[in-house]
Amino acid sequence: MVSAEQSTICKINPMTGQRHTQLFSCCIFFFLIFSQVVLAQQAPIKITGTVTSAEDGQTLIGVNILEKGTDNGTVTEVDGTYALTAASDAVLVFSYIGFENQEIAVQGRLKIDVSLVEGAKLLSQVVVTGYKREIKSDVATSISSVKSKDIEKLVVNGLDQALQGQAAGVQVTQTTGAPGDDIAVRIRGAGTIGNNNPLFVIDGVPTTGNINMFSTNDIESIEVLKDGASAAIYGAQAANGVILITTKKGKAGKARFTFDASTGIQEANRLPKLLNAEDYLTIRNEAITNANALRDTIRWIELYDTAILDTLADTDWLGKVFSNAPIQRYALSATGGSEGGNFYILGEYQNQDGVFRGQGFKKYSLRFNGEAGSKRFKIGNNLSFSATDRKVINSSGDGFGGGNELNAIRYALIAAPVVPVYNADGSYVKVTSELGDPTLFGDGNANPLALIDATDWTIKRYRIFGNVFAELKPIESLRLRTTLGADLLFENGKLFKERLSQAIYDPTSLSESRVFDQNLVWNNTADFDQTFGKMKVSALVGMEAIVNKTNYLAASANNFSRTDPLFRYINNSVPADIKNLGASGIETEWALLSYFAQGGISYASRYVVNASVRRDGSSRFGDGNRWGVFPSVSAAWNVSNERFFENIPVISTLKLRASWGKLGNQEIGVYPYSSLVETGRRVYDFGDQSVTGARLVEAGNSNIRWETTTQTDFGIELGFLKDRLSIVADYYKKLTSDVLVRVPIPQAGGSQNPPYVNAGEVENKGLELSVSLRGGKKLNTASVQTSPRYTMRWCPSPTANPSRAASASPTGRLQKRRSVTPSARFSFGKWTAFFKRRRKLKPARFRRTTPVPAT
Numbered sequence: 001m002v003s004a005e006q007s008t009i010c011k012i013n014p015m016t017g018q019r020h021t022q023l024f025s026c027c028i029f030f031f032l033i034f035s036q037v038v039l040a041q042q043a044p045i046k047i048t049g050t051v052t053s054a055e056d057g058q059t060l061i062g063v064n065i066l067e068k069g070t071d072n073g074t075v076t077e078v079d080g081t082y083a084l085t086a087a088s089d090a091v092l093v094f095s096y097i098g099f100e101n102q103e104i105a106v107q108g109r110l111k112i113d114v115s116l117v118e119g120a121k122l123l124s125q126v127v128v129t130g131y132k133r134e135i136k137s138d139v140a141t142s143i144s145s146v147k148s149k150d151i152e153k154l155v156v157n158g159l160d161q162a163l164q165g166q167a168a169g170v171q172v173t174q175t176t177g178a179p180g181d182d183i184a185v186r187i188r189g190a191g192t193i194g195n196n197n198p199l200f201v202i203d204g205v206p207t208t209g210n211i212n213m214f215s216t217n218d219i220e221s222i223e224v225l226k227d228g229a230s231a232a233i234y235g236a237q238a239a240n241g242v243i244l245i246t247t248k249k250g251k252a253g254k255a256r257f258t259f260d261a262s263t264g265i266q267e268a269n270r271l272p273k274l275l276n277a278e279d280y281l282t283i284r285n286e287a288i289t290n291a292n293a294l295r296d297t298i299r300w301i302e303l304y305d306t307a308i309l310d311t312l313a314d315t316d317w318l319g320k321v322f323s324n325a326p327i328q329r330y331a332l333s334a335t336g337g338s339e340g341g342n343f344y345i346l347g348e349y350q351n352q353d354g355v356f357r358g359q360g361f362k363k364y365s366l367r368f369n370g371e372a373g374s375k376r377f378k379i380g381n382n383l384s385f386s387a388t389d390r391k392v393i394n395s396s397g398d399g400f401g402g403g404n405e406l407n408a409i410r411y412a413l414i415a416a417p418v419v420p421v422y423n424a425d426g427s428y429v430k431v432t433s434e435l436g437d438p439t440l441f442g443d444g445n446a447n448p449l450a451l452i453d454a455t456d457w458t459i460k461r462y463r464i465f466g467n468v469f470a471e472l473k474p475i476e477s478l479r480l481r482t483t484l485g486a487d488l489l490f491e492n493g494k495l496f497k498e499r500l501s502q503a504i505y506d507p508t509s510l511s512e513s514r515v516f517d518q519n520l521v522w523n524n525t526a527d528f529d530q531t532f533g534k535m536k537v538s539a540l541v542g543m544e545a546i547v548n549k550t551n552y553l554a555a556s557a558n559n560f561s562r563t564d565p566l567f568r569y570i571n572n573s574v575p576a577d578i579k580n581l582g583a584s585g586i587e588t589e590w591a592l593l594s595y596f597a598q599g600g601i602s603y604a605s606r607y608v609v610n611a612s613v614r615r616d617g618s619s620r621f622g623d624g625n626r627w628g629v630f631p632s633v634s635a636a637w638n639v640s641n642e643r644f645f646e647n648i649p650v651i652s653t654l655k656l657r658a659s660w661g662k663l664g665n666q667e668i669g670v671y672p673y674s675s676l677v678e679t680g681r682r683v684y685d686f687g688d689q690s691v692t693g694a695r696l697v698e699a700g701n702s703n704i705r706w707e708t709t710t711q712t713d714f715g716i717e718l719g720f721l722k723d724r725l726s727i728v729a730d731y732y733k734k735l736t737s738d739v740l741v742r743v744p745i746p747q748a749g750g751s752q753n754p755p756y757v758n759a760g761e762v763e764n765k766g767l768e769l770s771v772s773l774r775g776g777k778k779l780n781t782a783s784v785q786t787s788p789r790y791t792m793r794w795c796p797s798p799t800a801n802p803s804r805a806a807s808a809s810p811t812g813r814l815q816k817r818r819s820v821t822p823s824a825r826f827s828f829g830k831w832t833a834f835f836k837r838r839r840k841l842k843p844a845r846f847r848r849t850t851p852v853p854a855t
Helices: 004-010 014-042 148-152 228-237 277-292 306-311 317-321 408-414 448-453
Strands: 044-053 064-067 073-075 081-087 091-095 102-105 114-116 126-128 133-135 143-147 170-174 183-187 199-202 205-207 219-225 242-247 253-266 325-338 341-353 360-373 377-391 455-475 478-497 509-532 535-558 581-603 607-618 627-638 651-665 676-686 689-698 707-720 725-742 756-775 778-786 789-794 814-817 823-828 831-836
Touching: 064 081, 073 081, 102 114, 126 219, 143 148, 148 219, 199 228, 205 455, 205 478, 205 509, 219 228, 228 242, 228 581, 228 607, 228 627, 228 651, 228 707, 277 306, 317 408, 317 448, 408 448, 448 455
Parallel strands: 044 114, 199 242
Antiparallel strands: 044 081, 064 073, 064 091, 091 102, 126 133, 143 219, 170 183, 199 205, 219 242, 253 325, 325 341, 341 360, 360 377, 377 455, 455 478, 478 509, 509 535, 535 581, 581 607, 607 627, 627 651, 651 707, 676 689, 707 725, 725 756, 756 778, 756 789, 778 823, 789 814, 823 831
């Protein structure tokens, strides 16, 4: 039973109940909306972006990105991009060795780009190690890196010059100083008596040819692989070291144009001071007096009266052939792109006159780099075209021997100052014999100016260089890439020499040559990188095939009736007989097939172990010695990343490393294992028939094998005060065995070139020290290198040519010789100094040789 009171309590007022119901419904409605908002804020979203350095805007590889308070994270790719699925209200922590950590709230954003501020920098640099990019803290080998910002502040004309003073252990010398002339690059000394040029790899395409056809404005970075472990991934091509050049790529954003112009005046410095006419006559009389003391009185030569000076010329020959010369360079570039692709275009013109009369160099170059695609798949290209026109006047050598033209500088140095430049009618005094009196004027030497004007020597080169590639990323940690590259070089050489005398340029002659060299490269790689907690594992496998073909054609003629520039062609010659015409041609071909692999493990960015192996097969060797295997191993300890090192703020970087690697050298010519036979030069009569004979030009040796270089390296990298001051020191020992040398054969064996034999051994070892001081945006570097060298060569007989070997051995056994060359090289900015220390050696066993440094 329900009481009346209870009934009254339970009774609902219609109006009041309606309000309560509406209020309850509104609460439920707002609660549902709030729940949806909360759930939406907590729902995971995909965040993408790019991480760059705040100092120079360069992208950073391997930056750790972690959702704060969780284990959810990722790292940036090679191009600095990342993708991470996280809560929309999460906080992302960006951390990178050498940079300050940065925390950023997502706040529902789908794209977040980050610029990290530098802390310590030495171990955080990204370097190219061969077929991939790596963080320097994960590299356990000796690699010197030069970035674009270091090159842009240099006033240089070629890539090879850009390396001068930039890396310890790398010597860059220009032998002549002539515009456009090749420059010699040596990494840790010369390891063979043959070709010592390093391998250049430009955007993945290897080449051993001239690189001054490329522009310094193209360069993104240059890495020098100096020790055996870093270069072993290139196997048979890496015995002399490897220089990796990466060109600039486009960047996302609106198109940006850059115009670069530079001009200047070149001047020949520190030329020797030669005698003037008065001093020359005085010295000439002294020479005559000394000569007369050894002669009979009747054979005395009369002295010259100084009064004849008024009738003689007083010619400053060096002043005639050397003068200030202009140089100019103009470059226009454009870069831009979007998330779906980017481009980089550069056009450059360079014109350099030589400080020596008659020399000059012009260069036209065009580059186009582009990429298109997505994160999973992209295609691209790195292509360049260049044309150079070089005007040559020989400025080295003595003019004797095949291919060694007369040296105009030599004639300027030995020309007497009393020799006039012109005759009374304004024509050249071509040779000194025209003036008579050889004792005073000379015995027929050429007038240097006449020799220069009588020489018309041009070398034109056209080059197409680059690659196209496709890259697939099926999963986050795996990258598949195929690249097809080409190096196509066409060279046209023309040398016209107008007759000066019976001894010089007689008769007037013309020689022309055509060279077409094509080098095709195809490589495929699979690159795997994965992080498991604190452990980072990387592996790369690949193959590479290189095919080279060179075609050479030459023709020559002499006895020209007209020497005007319009008539300097082969068909305008008037040959007296068939011997005045010449033609030759040859085609060579070689191939290299390679398989390689490398792997590395890095734990907590502290302990690093890397290894690689490459197997090369070269057609330059015989069937039994065609293949070679080149392994390497390296390890490093990043001491500064240890916890116990956190309380040492002064030292920002401390890294210890050691490496060992084995390399090969296939630059030994083409097919030296086979004999070369020449036919068609000799015709013999046998009875009533004429037959063509043959002769052995070069003896082959089917047993020759690879020149092998084994190198051990121990290094330490130190950084102070957030790497504002950094020191890198390396001790290395490089042993090259089985060096190919030509072994002389007895005269009874014929006049052919002797065969190659693996009979030499060269050892280089030394200490490299590099010091860099970075303050703000200013970077100064200094490097010191000491490189004692020990050599051991073999000589088969007492009649050995001393220019080919060290000393003769009557027994024909291996002779050990040491040539010790302690030297030091110091460079600061653009200034370079060389220091040498002489020491007394045992004359019975030692011989000292001292290389001449570049000036």
